[in-house]
Amino acid sequence: xxxxxxxxxxSGAPGQRxxxxxxxRGSNIGTxxxxxxxxxxxxxxxxxxxxxxxxxxGVPDRFSGSKSGTSASLDIGGLRxxxxxxxxxxxxxxxxxxxxxxxxxxxxxx
Amino acid sequence: xxxxxxxxxxxxxxxxxxxxxxxxxxxxxxxxxxxxxxxxPGKGLEWVSSxxxxxxxxxxxxxxxxxxxxxxxxxxxxxxxxxNNLGAEDTAIYYCARDWNNGDxxxxxGTLVTVSS
Numbered sequence: 001x002x003x004x005x006x007x008x009x010x011s012g013a014p015g016q017r018x019x020x021x022x023x024x025r026g027s028n029i030g031t032x033x034x035x036x037x038x039x040x041x042x043x044x045x046x047x048x049x050x051x052x053x054x055x056x057x058g059v060p061d062r063f064s065g066s067k068s069g070t071s072a073s074l075d076i077g078g079l080r081x082x083x084x085x086x087x088x089x090x091x092x093x094x095x096x097x098x099x100x101x102x103x104x105x106x107x108x109x110x
Numbered sequence: 111x112x113x114x115x116x117x118x119x120x121x122x123x124x125x126x127x128x129x130x131x132x133x134x135x136x137x138x139x140x141x142x143x144x145x146x147x148x149x150x151p152g153k154g155l156e157w158v159s160s161x162x163x164x165x166x167x168x169x170x171x172x173x174x175x176x177x178x179x180x181x182x183x184x185x186x187x188x189x190x191x192x193x194n195n196l197g198a199e200d201t202a203i204y205y206c207a208r209d210w211n212n213g214d215x216x217x218x219x220g221t222l223v224t225v226s227s
Contacts, residue, residue, distance in 0.1 A: 002154070035210055037155070044217035045147075045155065047210050056213040088155050090210075097169055099145070104154035 003028065004089055004102035011108040012079045020105045022072040022089030028100055032092045034072035036065055039086045039104075048087075049074060076107070084109050112136040112216045114206050119221030126196050126225075132189040132206030132218060140164070140184035143209040146191045148202040149220075158204070159191060196225045 005023040012018040022034065036049040047056050049065035052072065064075045072089055089102040118130040132144070146158040159180040160169045168180050179192040189206050203220040 033211070037210075039155065044205065044219050045207075046217070047213065047215040050210055050213045050215075054213055056215070086154070090155075090157070096172065098171055099157040099160065099169075101147075101155045101157055 002103040003093060003096070003100040004091065006087075006089060006102035006105045008103065009106045009108065011110055012076075013110045014079050014081065016079050017075065017077045018079060018107065020074045020076075020087050020089075020107070022074070022102050024070050024072070024091060024093075024100075026070055027095035028070075028091045028093040029067060029072050030070040031094055034065070034067055034089055034091045036063075036072075036074045037088045037090065039088065041085075045088070079109050081109050083107060112208070114208065114216055114218035116204060116206050116218045116221035119204065119223045121224045121226060122196050123227055124197055124225055127192065127194045128196060128223060130191040130193070130204055130206075130221060130223070132191075134187045134189070134208070137208070139182075139187040143211075144182065144189045145207045145209070146180065146189075146204060147207055147217075148204045148223075150199070150202040153202075156202075161189070193223075196223075198225050201225045 033051040037045040038048050039045040048063050052067040053065045062077045066073050086104045088104045093100045113135045115133045143162045145160045161180045165182050177194045181190045205220045207217040
């Protein structure tokens with residue numbers, strides 16, 4: 001069982017907006033920056049969001065991140081078929097002295 | 111171009127050991143913390159270990175503590191992961207990744223480790 005809790009699945013139609021949540025605790029999300037990765041089958045994971053809401057260069061602004069208390073969220077707007085992937089949140093946990101990943105959310109574009 | 115290439119995976123018998131390597135290129139290797147992350151078949155990403163740029167500080171997942179060693183040779187732009195007493199639960203694709211804290215992260219394509227008799 002992951003330290004960070006994500007819904008196992010999410011879905012939306014092309015063009016719609018979907019939000020993926022990541023619930024943690026004070027020692028991880030409550031204290032440190034969250035990041036988000038996109039993982040397509042057979043590919044290397046890709047950093048989508050860092051420091052809660054920052055996008056690396058090249059990541060479309062359809063992807064946005066936020067944090068409130070001990071939860072983080074990833075918003076994907078204007079869904080496209082190529083967004084079908086697994087999405088993971090990750091954060092440093094100060095109590096564990098370890099990085100922790102959420103269990104992952106499989107996004108389906110209907 | 112920033113690139114990370116893992117090697118050293120393969121078929122290992124239970125109880126055996128493996129040393130994975132990750133070769134970096136296209137960036138100042140010693141300036142970045144590095145991570146190992148793995149994905150077991152049908153499972154999610156699992157952080158394994160991290161090491162700071164100088165190699166001074168090392169961190170390990172509780173699930174592997176005592177069985178894993180992380181090291182780096184900055185002169186060779188290389189990162190290593192030694193895993194001992196391998197079990198079926200260690201079967202996974204092992205990825206190395208450059209630090210993701212500042213938005214400039216790169217991951218390798220991964221190397222597959224299969225533990226089976």
